[in-house]
Amino acid sequence: xxxxRKDVFADERDDNLNVVGKGLQRQDxxxxxxxRTRFFDDHAFEALRHLKVVRSPHHHARIRNIDITAAxxxxxxxxxxxxxxxxxxxxxxxxxxxxGKDDEPSLAVDKVRYKxxxxxxxxxxxxxxxxxxxxxxxxxxxPLPTVFDVEEALKxxxxxxxxxxxxxxxxxxxxxxxxxxxxxxxxxxxxxADLVVEERYQMSPIEHAPTETNGSIAAPEHNDRFIVHxxxxxxxxSLGTTAKIxxxxxxxxxxxxGTVGGGFGGKVxxxxxxxxxxxxxxxxxxxxxxxxxxxxxLYGSPRGAERIYIKDGLxxxxxxxxxxxxxxxxxxxYTRLSSYAGIKCTAHIPGPYSIPNVSSDxxxxxxxRCPSTAMRGFGVTAVDFALEVQMDKLAHxxxxxxxxxRILNAxxxxxxxPHRRVAKNTALIECVxxxxxxxxxxxxxEAKRRSSLAGGGGERALIRATPLDERGRIGRPETRxxxxxxxxxxxxxxxxxxKEPVSQGANDGRPLPALVPLHESGRPAAVPPPPVPAPxxxxxxxxxxxxxxxxxxxxxxxxxxxxxxxxxxxxxxxxPQTQHGAVRFSSVFGTRRR
Amino acid sequence: MAKLxxxxxxxxxxxxxxxxxxxxxxxxxxxxLGDFAPKYGCGQGTCGVCTILIDGEPHLACLTxxxxxxxxxxxxxxGMADGADLHPLQAAFMENFAAQCGFCTxxxxxxARALLAKNPTPTREEVIExxxxxxxxxxxxxxxxxxxxxxxxxxxxxxx
Numbered sequence: 001x002x003x004x005r006k007d008v009f010a011d012e013r014d015d016n017l018n019v020v021g022k023g024l025q026r027q028d029x030x031x032x033x034x035x036r037t038r039f040f041d042d043h044a045f046e047a048l049r050h051l052k053v054v055r056s057p058h059h060h061a062r063i064r065n066i067d068i069t070a071a072x073x074x075x076x077x078x079x080x081x082x083x084x085x086x087x088x089x090x091x092x093x094x095x096x097x098x099x100g101k102d103d104e105p106s107l108a109v110d111k112v113r114y115k116x117x118x119x120x121x122x123x124x125x126x127x128x129x130x131x132x133x134x135x136x137x138x139x140x141x142x143p144l145p146t147v148f149d150v151e152e153a154l155k156x157x158x159x160x161x162x163x164x165x166x167x168x169x170x171x172x173x174x175x176x177x178x179x180x181x182x183x184x185x186x187x188x189x190x191x192x193a194d195l196v197v198e199e200r201y202q203m204s205p206i207e208h209a210p211t212e213t214n215g216s217i218a219a220p221e222h223n224d225r226f227i228v229h230x231x232x233x234x235x236x237x238s239l240g241t242t243a244k245i246x247x248x249x250x251x252x253x254x255x256x257x258g259t260v261g262g263g264f265g266g267k268v269x270x271x272x273x274x275x276x277x278x279x280x281x282x283x284x285x286x287x288x289x290x291x292x293x294x295x296x297x298l299y300g301s302p303r304g305a306e307r308i309y310i311k312d313g314l315x316x317x318x319x320x321x322x323x324x325x326x327x328x329x330x331x332x333x334y335t336r337l338s339s340y341a342g343i344k345c346t347a348h349i350p351g352p353y354s355i356p357n358v359s360s361d362x363x364x365x366x367x368x369r370c371p372s373t374a375m376r377g378f379g380v381t382a383v384d385f386a387l388e389v390q391m392d393k394l395a396h397x398x399x400x401x402x403x404x405x406r407i408l409n410a411x412x413x414x415x416x417x418p419h420r421r422v423a424k425n426t427a428l429i430e431c432v433x434x435x436x437x438x439x440x441x442x443x444x445x446e447a448k449r450r451s452s453l454a455g456g457g458g459e460r461a462l463i464r465a466t467p468l469d470e471r472g473r474i475g476r477p478e479t480r481x482x483x484x485x486x487x488x489x490x491x492x493x494x495x496x497x498x499k500e501p502v503s504q505g506a507n508d509g510r511p512l513p514a515l516v517p518l519h520e521s522g523r524p525a526a527v528p529p530p531p532v533p534a535p536x537x538x539x540x541x542x543x544x545x546x547x548x549x550x551x552x553x554x555x556x557x558x559x560x561x562x563x564x565x566x567x568x569x570x571x572x573x574x575x576p577q578t579q580h581g582a583v584r585f586s587s588v589f590g591t592r593r594r
Numbered sequence: 595m596a597k598l599x600x601x602x603x604x605x606x607x608x609x610x611x612x613x614x615x616x617x618x619x620x621x622x623x624x625x626x627l628g629d630f631a632p633k634y635g636c637g638q639g640t641c642g643v644c645t646i647l648i649d650g651e652p653h654l655a656c657l658t659x660x661x662x663x664x665x666x667x668x669x670x671x672x673g674m675a676d677g678a679d680l681h682p683l684q685a686a687f688m689e690n691f692a693a694q695c696g697f698c699t700x701x702x703x704x705x706a707r708a709l710l711a712k713n714p715t716p717t718r719e720e721v722i723e724x725x726x727x728x729x730x731x732x733x734x735x736x737x738x739x740x741x742x743x744x745x746x747x748x749x750x751x752x753x754x
Contacts, residue, residue, distance in 0.1 A: 025688065032696030033684040035631030035671035039697060042630035128614075211635050211643055211697040211731050261633070261697030262731045293636040 008430060028259075039259045040216055040229040045286035048217070049078055051279050052130040053289075054120040054137045055299065056112035059148075059368040060159065061141035063110055063119070070136040071122060076129030078283050080137075081121035083109035086278060087247035087516055092335050093269065096240045101171075103164035104334035104371070106245055106274050112141070113161055113333035114370050116299035123279045123287055150307055150328035150365040161333055161366040170331065170339045170364035177363065179346045183418035184357030184464035186313075189322030193313030197397050200309050201386035205302040205330070208375055212261020214269075214300055215290030218276035226277050227254045233263040238270040245274040246281070247515055253277065265374030269301055269336055281516045304338055304372030305330045306345075306382040310390045313357075318400045318408050323350045325360040327383060332371035337378070338364045344379030350418060351387040352428045353409040354460055358418040403436050407447045414457025422461065426452040602663045604629065605673025613660040620644045620655035623670065631671040631700045635729070642728030645701035646670050652708040654727075671700040674707070683707055683745045692741035694732030702728050706742045715746055 031037035068080045090102040108119045124130035145159040153168040216230045232238035235257045243250040272289040279287035313322035331338035342364040349360045395405035410428040597612035611626045623629045635641035644655040647669040674681045693699040709724030
């Protein structure tokens with residue numbers, strides 16, 4: 001039975017609520033039980049074409065030659081798409097929020113980087129015809145050395161998976177090899193600890209296995225637009241991605257969706273929409289691109305595997321005084337959303353525990369595996385599993401009950417988190433107390449008395465002195481060459497989150513992507529693309545970077561009494577040229593045209 | 595490839611289609627006749643989302659040749675409700691939140707319908723056996739089992 005504990009957060013609760021506890025019918029339920037809910041594939045079209053892709057049989061290989069002649073002549077085949085047909089054949093999902101470099105082609109051109117990577121797309125009158133023609137495509141490959149292990153991939157001399165990131169790791173802010181967290185002096189604390197425990201955790205990739213496989217149907221609509229029935233979990237994210245890849249104004253795409261036949265994170269990658277729309281543009285017909293079950297299981301991006309090392313220093317009384325986490329997130333061959341997972345992972349460290357010295361290094365690593373993506377708390381789920389298993393091991397090591405051990409180390413209101421935020425509304429102690437009570441787990445009177453509201457703050461609210469690491473890589477850019485022994489008050493060092501947008505053909509000097517020629521019956525397939533029309537309207541902001549103030553956090557002297565006052569902050573360096581994500585949006589799609 | 599004619603009853607109406615000799619019934623129902631209630635999930639008979647009734651027996655439409663259905667009576671979830679009146683199983687699925695994304699629901703309802711036709715008062719174990727061929731990735735099955743038991747008037751409904 002559900003039980004409401006109204007005593008928790010009582011002072012923050014507005015009790016004028018009238019929905020919780022009542023049965024309400026979901027608005028989509030009648031459609032589900034009558035079979036009337038329309039999923040993306042549940043739409044009838046006259047002259048529907050079917051798109052199937054030729055995938056790489058190699059984990060890593062150079063493409064020497066592609067011969068599509070026989071496939072193009074096969075019965076029922078209407079069009080064969082190559083990488084050269086895709087206007088902007090390089091993209092990264094988070095480019096829409098100006099994060100990361102374009103690194104993934106829609107159709108591979110020079111190289112394949114994972115087994116199952118799409119190389120050629122065939123559009124035919126029937127699925128059977130497309131599948132038959134798929135066997136007629138000849139691709140000559142030169143297999144290349146492969147790397148599948150995250151730590152092997154970071155070693156010098158490892159095969160370069162993704163040339164956009166030649167060191168096999170994602171580059172945070174275009175220059176850092178990992179996402180770093182430093183709070184206090186973990187190394188010194190390890191030396192002072194009574195006990196140090198280090199463990200290694202290895203996760204597995206997990207396929208979402210939605211009952212409905214990934215797919216979409218794109219069809220020419222009136223007014224020169226394209227309707228796209230999509231299973232995307234982020235419909236407008238998918239629309240933006242498709243518009244960018246096809247160099248289309250976003251208002252020419254009419255995305256219809258919201259009925260997702262199981263997603264769990266596996267339908268945010270826009271795996272099918274760009275090629276389906278491109279097919280509809282080039283053939284003038286509705287084009288359906290649906291993964292079959294085998295493709296979904298083998299090549300639909302999974303949850304990324306993570307390798308996590310956790311090192312903890314403890315006092316004999318059971319208090320954790322230092323925690324270091326080193327994590328390697330297996331992105332597979334392309335970034336997709338793994339860069340974001342690395343940030344989420346860092347934000348979750350050290351778990352809901354008050355630890356005075358915390359450091360972490362989270363690497364997002366490229367390997368010749370299928371690119372990984374979002375899945376149910378990705379970035380956090382794995383590290384949280386590792387942290388909680390570690391907590392059990394630590395409790396055992398100091399001879400404490402694992403439940404009491406958690407209560408002892410839990411955050412309380414007023415504690416300083418390693419991310420320089422004060423913990424508020426903490427409730428781990430209360431949650432654990434209730435869980436122990438429900439499970440009939442005996443707690444000591446002391447553990448029963450403890451509260452998240454008492455004993456926090458004070459000493460536990462201090463931001464401890466944080467040394468630069470041996471490479472001087474924490475701190476503002478101008479302090480980065482400082483000797484490694486230099487100690488700065490933590491929190492004064494904020495790396496400006498800004499960089500030049502990197503988009504092939506946007507404004508980095510590379511040629512603009514071609515526009516897709518519209519289908520005209522009787523027109524030969526290989527017409528050179530028309531020149532890009534001059535932009536009629538250039539948003540002023542696109543050429544004028546928004547001023548970005550570099551936030552510099554100066555702890556008030558009273559709040560950090562234990563440390564020497566912060567040296568006067570030197571004049572901030574000129575803000576690097578940067579663009580706000582919203583500005584990028586218009587520049588991503590070429591230019592905004594009327 | 596020469597197409598072949600096939601006629602059958604679909605949800606009580608006579609329907610005819612021209613099909614490829616190797617075409618499966620799922621494709622004929624969905625792309626040929628526009629009944630999108632049965633879904634494609636695996637094409638290999640392992641997930642159950644294409645479950646339909648042929649002469650009252652549950653079958654997997656993805657593994658059934660369309661031409662083998664000549665003269666048969668096929669029922670899908672599209673014909674399950676009597677006008678605006680939901681079938682008791684449909685009502686029970688709604689009341690028990692037995693659908694989340696809704697993709698497995700047509701197949702699940704059809705399997706449950708076949709089960710109750712044979713065994714109007716199944717035990718919880720018999721319900722589990724009855725839907726063993728249908729995969730649901732969202733609900734964890736408990737609400738579905740509860741809904742089927744509720745539709746059968748069973749008191750053996752365990753609520754989570």
